[in-house]
Amino acid sequence: MTLDGERRIPFSIYTRSHSTCAPDAEHGRASFGFNRLPAELQLRILASCPPSTLFQLMHVSSTLRAEASKRFRAEPSAYFLVEAWWLLDGAHPGKTSCDMAFLAHVENIEVEYQPSLTTEICPRRNDVLTIRQDLIRAFWNSLTRIFPEVKKVILNHNGECITWPDGPGPLPLALQLLLRACPRHVDASTLMLDKGDPARGSGTVGMPLERWRRSVYRLGEDGLWKRSEPDKVRMTVMMPVKRFIGPVGEFQKLYYDFTENILLQKYELWPLMVEALDRHHFDGGNREPFSCPIPECHAYLEKPGAWTIHVAEMHFQERKRLVEALPCALKVGFKNRMHALEAKAKEIDAQYKRIGDEWNEKDGLRRRDMERSWMEQLENDEAWSTGNAARESPLWTEFPKQVYVGEGCT
Numbered sequence: 001m002t003l004d005g006e007r008r009i010p011f012s013i014y015t016r017s018h019s020t021c022a023p024d025a026e027h028g029r030a031s032f033g034f035n036r037l038p039a040e041l042q043l044r045i046l047a048s049c050p051p052s053t054l055f056q057l058m059h060v061s062s063t064l065r066a067e068a069s070k071r072f073r074a075e076p077s078a079y080f081l082v083e084a085w086w087l088l089d090g091a092h093p094g095k096t097s098c099d100m101a102f103l104a105h106v107e108n109i110e111v112e113y114q115p116s117l118t119t120e121i122c123p124r125r126n127d128v129l130t131i132r133q134d135l136i137r138a139f140w141n142s143l144t145r146i147f148p149e150v151k152k153v154i155l156n157h158n159g160e161c162i163t164w165p166d167g168p169g170p171l172p173l174a175l176q177l178l179l180r181a182c183p184r185h186v187d188a189s190t191l192m193l194d195k196g197d198p199a200r201g202s203g204t205v206g207m208p209l210e211r212w213r214r215s216v217y218r219l220g221e222d223g224l225w226k227r228s229e230p231d232k233v234r235m236t237v238m239m240p241v242k243r244f245i246g247p248v249g250e251f252q253k254l255y256y257d258f259t260e261n262i263l264l265q266k267y268e269l270w271p272l273m274v275e276a277l278d279r280h281h282f283d284g285g286n287r288e289p290f291s292c293p294i295p296e297c298h299a300y301l302e303k304p305g306a307w308t309i310h311v312a313e314m315h316f317q318e319r320k321r322l323v324e325a326l327p328c329a330l331k332v333g334f335k336n337r338m339h340a341l342e343a344k345a346k347e348i349d350a351q352y353k354r355i356g357d358e359w360n361e362k363d364g365l366r367r368r369d370m371e372r373s374w375m376e377q378l379e380n381d382e383a384w385s386t387g388n389a390a391r392e393s394p395l396w397t398e399f400p401k402q403v404y405v406g407e408g409c410t
Contacts, residue, residue, distance in 0.1 A: 001268035004158050006112075008081065008264055011240040015055040035063060043067065051075050069105070077233045079110035079154055084117055088135050091142035094378075094386040094395055097256045098239040100146070107151045109143070110236050113175070113190075115159040121174035131173075136181050144183060153182070154216075155190040156236075169225055170194075171217055179219055189218035191230060246377040247370065248384045248395060251355060254348050262345050269334060270319050276330050278307045293325030294318055356403035374399070 001007055034042065046054070046067055054075075057068035082103075086096055093100050121132050144150065157175060169176050175190050182188035194215045220226045238260070244253035281288040282304040292299040292307075294315050301307045315322065323334050358366045378390035386393045 001264060001271060003267050005271070006156070006158055007236060009235055009237045011238050014078070014235070014237045015052050017052050017056060046071055051078060073105050073107050073149065076108070077231070078235050078237050079108045079152070080106045080237050080239055081110050081112060082239065084111050084113045084139070084155070087111065087139050087142040087146075088117070088120070090138065090387055091146045092385055092387045093242075093382060094384040094393065097241050097244075097252070097260065099242045100383070102240050103146050105149055106147050107149050109147055109150055109152070110154045110156055111143075113155045113157045115157060115172075118172045118174040121177065122172075129173075131177065136177055139178060140181055140183060144186075150186055153186055153188045154234075155179070155188070157190055157192050159193065170227070171225065176225075179217075187218075189216050191216055242383055246381060246384075247373045248377045248381070251399065252384075252395070254351055258345065258348050262341055262348070266338075266341055269337060270322075273319075273322055273326065273330070273334055274308055274311050276334075277326060278304060280327060280330060281307075294321055295325070352403070359400070359403040 034045070037045075042064070046057075046064070049057070049068075049071070051072055054068045054072040057064045058072060059065075061068070082096075082098070089095065121135050123130050123132070143153070155175060155178065157172075171179075171190060171192065175192075179188050179190060192215050194213050214230045216228045216230050217225050218228075241256065241260075242249075244250065244256070277293070281290050281301075289300060289302040290307075292301065292310065292315075297314065299310055299314070301310060311318075311322075323331060323338070326334065359370060361367065374396055375390050378384055378393050378396060384393075384395060386395060388394070390396065
């Protein structure tokens with residue numbers, strides 16, 4: 001989960017088989033004989049398979065690979081995640097951790113759109129608004145080039161817009177322009193945070209708080225914006241990652257492991273703690289009202305869900321205090337999880353330090369070797385191409401800065 005509360009499903013989890021039984025392969029073929037069934041029945045069975053099963057069939061059955069792959073890519077509830085800044089920047093393979101070969105087959109895409117991008121597409125200086133048509137074209141050119149099979153795109157704008165519309169309509173002007181420029185064969189929409197009416201918090205003391213809701217907007221055939229409720233079964237799936245090989249890959253993997261694994265797992269502990277405490281008092285037929293465990297707060301929670309709303313409104317920044325206030329039965333498990341993640345972060349920092357020590361050796365011999373190997377890979381490995389010459393690649397220009405000052409990942 002991101003710091004903004006967005007749920008992310010790693011590709012390895014999305015495609016993992018959850019079956020608890022593993023029958024012998026020869027026995028399975030003898031008793032079932034799937035390949036001997038009429039083609040229509042085979043397709044009917046494939047249509048009922050979950051994505052994890054389809055993914056396994058893509059890799060073990062040459063006969064079913066094409067059909068299983070088609071159905072896996074077209075799963076309507078799964079949207080694969082990509083960042084808007086990467087598309088605006090030209091979608092170079094060296095600036096992403098994604099497996100580029102997989103991207104060529106994706107049909108449903110969720111674009112993580114940061115609110116700050118609005119001021120890049122539609123900057124305002126000295127009260128003069130400029131529309132960067134070049135960025136709008138770059139966005140869709142990159143998207144359709146990298147995702148030639150794309151059918152649906154959701155621009156996820158999760159955050160309060162700092163500069164609200166510079167024109168008519170319920171969306172920031174930059175988003176309106178992006179959606180209007182969408183190619184005809186793509187179904188594009190945006191997921192927005194809408195501000196609702198203020199409501200008083202659930203604590204005993206509190207000022208009226210703003211209510212927010214998620215809304216989907218798409219352009220209607222009449223040219224007007226249509227609002228609808230978000231699809232509750234839609235999943236945001238992270239792309240499969242590229243192979244991190246060579247000196248460039250070794251270094252970039254450290255950043256990926258921290259930002260895409262450890263940080264997201266740290267952020268998810270907060271909502272898990274909130275839900276765990278609610279279930280501790282009200283799950284399984286229990287009804288045990290309780291006082292807010294945060295010191296100095298006197299709110300009394302009497303029904304399921306009240307605690308979740310109370311925390312969201314009154315204690316969103318109280319992560320560390322909450323874990324200390326949990327009952328012992330819950331505290332131990334969450335603390336162990338936190339310590340395990342901290343240990344992984346320290347391992348990554350130690351690897352950063354090792355690379356930095358090699359780079360900063362006094363005789364400079366190791367530095368020359370490292371520079372030579374980096375240049376060779378950046379010049380010849382398309383997976384790390386950034387659209388620049390090797391020595392001008394941001395991967396290289398940032399590397400000496402990071403290892404010299406020993407920034408690490410934390």
